[in-house]
Structures are given as C-alpha cells and as structure tokens.
Amino acid sequence: MTVGPPGLRVESVDVLVVGAGPAGSTAAEHLARAGHRVLVVEEHPKVGEPVQCAGLVSKRVLALAGSDSFVRTSVRGASVFGPSLRSISFRASEPRGYVIDRAALDVFLAEKAARAGAEIRTSTRFDRVVATSSSGVTVRLSGAPGGRSDVQARLVVGADGVASAVARAFRLRRPVEILPAFEAEFPRSPGDPDSVEVYLGRTIAPGLFGWWIPDGAGGARVGVAADADGTSARTYCGRLVERLARRFGRALGSPTAYIVSGIPIGALPATSGDRVLLVGDAAAQVKPLSGGGIFTGMRCAEIAGKVAHESLARDDLSRSALSAYDHAWRAELGEELRRALYLRRIFTRLNDAELDAVVEALRGAASEATIVAFGDIDFPTHVVRELLGRSPSLVRLLPKALGAWFSSGTYRIPEVEPGPLRK
Ligand SMILES: Cc1cc2nc3c(=O)[nH]c(=O)nc-3n(C[C@H](O)[C@H](O)[C@H](O)COP(=O)(O)OP(=O)(O)OC[C@H]3O[C@@H](n4cnc5c(N)ncnc54)[C@H](O)[C@@H]3O)c2cc1C
Structure with missing residues (x-):
C-alpha cells in the first residue's frame, strides 16, 4: 500500500476487475489462479443482486462454470x-436449455474467484481513471466501507455491464x-x-x-x-x-x-486498449438474435484471462499486446456474432405479415426436424443457414443477399456499422 493525495489510500494490484457478474468473476478466477493479485470491485452490496436476466442458458455455461448447482430446470x-x-x-x-437461478450463478462464480485468491469488494464503485503512468493506471473507487480510495492497477478489466464506466473512461466505442x-x-x-x-x-x-x-x-x-x-x-x-x-x-x-x-447489441470494434480489456456486456459480447450474453461473456472472459496472464508475465500491457485478446475471441465467436447481427437487421425490417409468413414457411415436419437437429441457442445462425438451404419459400421472403450466403461457403456477410464513439 502507498499513500496518495492527503487522506487517500492507494493500494496496488496487478489486475482490477470492475463488476462481479459472470464475465468479471470468470476473468478474475483465471487471473488469480495464474498467481496475479486481483481485486474485483462490485458496486452493489450483494453479488448477483439485483438480477437482470431471464436465466436461460446452454449446457456450455454449466461447463464453463464447472457446476450445475444453480440450475432450476x-x-x-x-x-x-x-x-x-x-x-x-x-x-x-x-x-x-437450462433455466438458472441467475443470482446463484453469480454468487457461485464470485466464490470460485475468491477461492482462487481474488479479493471481492462489494459496495465499491469504479468512478474514473485519475492518472496513468509507466507502472499502471490509478483508478478512483467510491463507496463503503472506506469512502473514496485509489487503486493502482497494472491492468483494468472492464466487466461492468451494458453501461460500462470503464469503456467510457478508456474512450472505447459504444455498442x-x-x-x-x-x-x-x-x-x-x-x-x-x-x-x-x-x-x-x-x-x-x-x-x-x-x-x-x-x-x-x-x-x-x-x-x-x-x-x-x-x-x-x-x-x-x-x-x-x-x-x-x-x-x-x-x-x-x-x-x-x-x-x-x-x-x-453489436460488439465493440475494439475491446482492448492500453492497460484495459473489456469483457461481457461491457464489450457487447452478446448474441444479436437472442440478446443472451452469459455464454459469450464467460467464454470471452476466459480468453481475456489467458491473454492478460501472458501480457502481465511479459510486462507488456500495451494496446498492441492486448489486441491479441480481440483477435482470439473474434476468431472463435466473431463470425457468428457478425452474421447474427446482419440477420437481425433483416429480421427487424420484417412487418407483421412477413413475420407470420416466415412462421408459416417454417411449419412442417422437415423444418421441425432441421431445427431439432441444428438448433443451438449459442450459435443460432447455423440453423438459419440450414433452414434457408432447405426451404425455398423462406428464401423468397428474404433479401437476395441471404441466398448468396447459404449457397456459397465463402460469401462474406456485409459489416454492420460500429456504434458511436463515447463522449
Ligand atoms: C431482461 C434480460 C434478460 C436476459 N436474459 C438472458 C438469458 O436468458 N440468457 C442469457 O445468456 N443472457 C440473458 N441476458 C443477458 C445477460 O444478463 C448479460 O449478457 C450478462 O449478465 C452479462 O454479464 P456481465 O458479467 O458482462 O455483466 P453483468 O451481469 O451486467 O455484470 C456487471 C456487474 O458490474 C457491476 N457494475 C456496473 N458498473 C459498475 C461500477 N462502475 N463499479 C463497480 N461495479 C459495477 C454491476 O453491478 C454488475 O454486477 C438478459 C438480459 C436482460 C436485460
């Protein structure tokens, strides 16, 4: 611990994780397990509350968590x-699909991170970056128990959800x-x-x-x-x-x-910068066709943990070193999210009569069998592609570009414009 401006404590950690949701606790666990000093700050007094989720997840979430203790049905x-x-x-x-007790998942993951060595500090809010130096970023925290305090971190992981204050502080784009x-x-x-x-x-x-x-x-x-x-x-x-x-x-x-x-909706074009990584909703790593973000957030947080560990070990936390995280998670999930964003654009333009016509075109044993065979709530574009390939009446309802997509393995779906810059 060092002393900062009069009356202000300044503690030092390797990694400050902001937000104890599924993405933050997953990243914290991996980094603490790798031997780094990790502090997780959560603005609410209790991890997991208030719940802001319907809690429908795939088996992959249970595998990532290493438990099914929070599954209700x-x-x-x-x-x-x-x-x-x-x-x-x-x-x-x-x-x-598994319907979970979302608060129980968050508590389970935070406890796992704590067992790996991370400190979880509730009722503590990330306010802003107060200074950057060659040794790290100094961040102002507020809230009980100690009022204001400053923390110097070699790396900040923004896992603070849809309204991410970390993304804003580091001037990363909006979804x-x-x-x-x-x-x-x-x-x-x-x-x-x-x-x-x-x-x-x-x-x-x-x-x-x-x-x-x-x-x-x-x-x-x-x-x-x-x-x-x-x-x-x-x-x-x-x-x-x-x-x-x-x-x-x-x-x-x-x-x-x-x-x-x-x-x-619509992942940020850059989810890393100098001494910062964004994970989960803070990075808009959310499935555009369903709004689900637990699987994608946890998996990206795992990848963030691995890249961050390597960067900390080399003591290179520059934008270019941390961009390995951007490349790694996009290599695994980027194409699915991009395709889903494009399909969402098409879907949202359909009027009620067209939506009814889509449902009608999908009626019948063949489509149902295709949906059962290829349906996957984490990768929904796979089943869309199969359905388009098998149902000419469905294709006729949708723009020509989609026809090109399912008939050619190499067709690249157009990019959707990134979100605006943060003020
Ligand atoms: C109505 C609704 C239903 C949903 N249903 C599903 C579903 O069925 N399945 C699914 O997979 N996804 C669902 N989602 C999406 C899912 O809830 C999110 O994708 C997921 O919670 C993202 O996890 P996260 O860890 O990135 O962020 P969050 O879970 O949002 O966690 C962020 C944490 O950061 C804390 N925080 C925020 N700002 C600060 C700050 N400045 N300082 C300190 N702490 C801070 C917050 O208190 C919070 O605990 C739903 C979302 C909504 C809104």
Whole structure:
C-alpha cells in the first residue's frame, strides 16, 4: 500500500476487475489462479443482486462454470408465435436449455474467484481513471466501507455491464444499439414446463421478441426486449402478459419481481486498449438474435484471462499486446456474432405479415426436424443457414443477399456499422 493525495489510500494490484457478474468473476478466477493479485470491485452490496436476466442458458455455461448447482430446470422444447399467434413448435429428445437461478450463478462464480485468491469488494464503485503512468493506471473507487480510495492497477478489466464506466473512461466505442428490456416474474403460470415460448411481432416486441420461460417452480419469467420507439419495454411486456392470459384462458396473477435493463447489441470494434480489456456486456459480447450474453461473456472472459496472464508475465500491457485478446475471441465467436447481427437487421425490417409468413414457411415436419437437429441457442445462425438451404419459400421472403450466403461457403456477410464513439 502507498499513500496518495492527503487522506487517500492507494493500494496496488496487478489486475482490477470492475463488476462481479459472470464475465468479471470468470476473468478474475483465471487471473488469480495464474498467481496475479486481483481485486474485483462490485458496486452493489450483494453479488448477483439485483438480477437482470431471464436465466436461460446452454449446457456450455454449466461447463464453463464447472457446476450445475444453480440450475432450476431444463427445457427440451420451444414454440415460436407469429404476430397472429399461429405458431411452430419443436421438441428435442434431450435438454436444449437450462433455466438458472441467475443470482446463484453469480454468487457461485464470485466464490470460485475468491477461492482462487481474488479479493471481492462489494459496495465499491469504479468512478474514473485519475492518472496513468509507466507502472499502471490509478483508478478512483467510491463507496463503503472506506469512502473514496485509489487503486493502482497494472491492468483494468472492464466487466461492468451494458453501461460500462470503464469503456467510457478508456474512450472505447459504444455498442451498435442498446435494446431496452423488461421482465416480470410470475409465481404461478399455466404453460408447458418443458418448453420456452417466443413471441414475434411489431405490436409485441419490435426489434427482438417476447419470451415466456418456465421457472422450474410452477411460475414463469415473462419479458420483452424491444426497440425504443417511444413506447417503453414495460408497456410491451404488459401487452404480452395480456396476450398470454388470452392464450392460456386465465390471468397470470401478480408478478413478484420486475427486471428493467438494457441489452447491448453489436460488439465493440475494439475491446482492448492500453492497460484495459473489456469483457461481457461491457464489450457487447452478446448474441444479436437472442440478446443472451452469459455464454459469450464467460467464454470471452476466459480468453481475456489467458491473454492478460501472458501480457502481465511479459510486462507488456500495451494496446498492441492486448489486441491479441480481440483477435482470439473474434476468431472463435466473431463470425457468428457478425452474421447474427446482419440477420437481425433483416429480421427487424420484417412487418407483421412477413413475420407470420416466415412462421408459416417454417411449419412442417422437415423444418421441425432441421431445427431439432441444428438448433443451438449459442450459435443460432447455423440453423438459419440450414433452414434457408432447405426451404425455398423462406428464401423468397428474404433479401437476395441471404441466398448468396447459404449457397456459397465463402460469401462474406456485409459489416454492420460500429456504434458511436463515447463522449
Ligand atoms: C431482461 C434480460 C434478460 C436476459 N436474459 C438472458 C438469458 O436468458 N440468457 C442469457 O445468456 N443472457 C440473458 N441476458 C443477458 C445477460 O444478463 C448479460 O449478457 C450478462 O449478465 C452479462 O454479464 P456481465 O458479467 O458482462 O455483466 P453483468 O451481469 O451486467 O455484470 C456487471 C456487474 O458490474 C457491476 N457494475 C456496473 N458498473 C459498475 C461500477 N462502475 N463499479 C463497480 N461495479 C459495477 C454491476 O453491478 C454488475 O454486477 C438478459 C438480459 C436482460 C436485460
């Protein structure tokens, strides 16, 4: 510990991780295990709270966490409803998704990071960068217990979610867009407990979709992520709840919890800089077709941990050394996210009649078999490509560029413009 300006403590660490969500704790665990001094700061008093997630994940998340202790139930099926409520359904013979207790996942991962040697400091907020020098970055923290304090870190990992203060402090770009999302949790709900439901349509959720997810205890998580067009995501969610009540033939009752947050779409063009890496939602490492970011965030955090360890060992934390992280995670996930972003652009331009026509084109045993065979919630563009290849009526509904994509292995989907610079 060194002494900074009068009355201010300055401690030194190798890595300051900002945010104890799944991405931050995963990066912290890997770096602490490699022998680095890691401090994780979390602005909330309790890790995992408030929950801002529907908690539907693939098996890969359980594998990355090394546990299934936080799983509440699994689902094998899904139904997709068009705007007119015509639907397609499919069911696999084995679980395809896991509904988790999201707070329990966050606590599990933070405890794992702590066991590896990281210090987790709650009620502590990253405020800003106060100085940079040849030995590190000095960062101002605020909050209990010690009021303000400064930390000097050789490397800062920004895992502070969609509104990342770290990304802002290091002047990294914003995501292409941020979709407002709203979810209500109902302790009792009719519906198939082995299946999730997805609702499409401009009046329900323009820009993404609405969801009904069984919670494993007889209730359900009902939410929407929708473009901000002057109507709030909460209003859209209310419409979905009314629609569900009509479909189920009875009201869902009163919700016991609400979630309001934003989903970043369109990964940042650079997720590293001098002495900084961004992981998870802070880097917008989120699947553009579903808004899911737990798998992508945790996997990228693992990659960040490896690259950061090598850079710390060489004592080269320059932008060019850390750009190895950008290259590594994009080599694994970049093409999927890019394709999904492009497909999302096409999808969001479809009107309700066209969305109904897409659902109609997907009806039938052949499409259902293709979806069951190729459906993967982490890599959804694979099944889209298969469906386009097998369904001429679907291709006719969509732009010509997509035809080029599925008929040629080398066709490169156009880039979507990056998000704006941060002020
Ligand atoms: C309504 C909704 C439903 C979703 N459903 C799913 C789903 O079903 N499946 C899925 O995979 N994904 C889902 N997501 C996305 C998923 O929640 C995120 O992708 C995931 O939480 C990202 O993890 P993270 O660790 O990057 O960030 P977060 O989980 O957001 O964690 C960031 C942490 O940083 C802390 N923090 C922020 N600023 C500071 C600061 N200045 N100083 C200190 N701490 C700070 C926050 O308190 C928070 O704990 C959903 C998102 C929403 C909004």
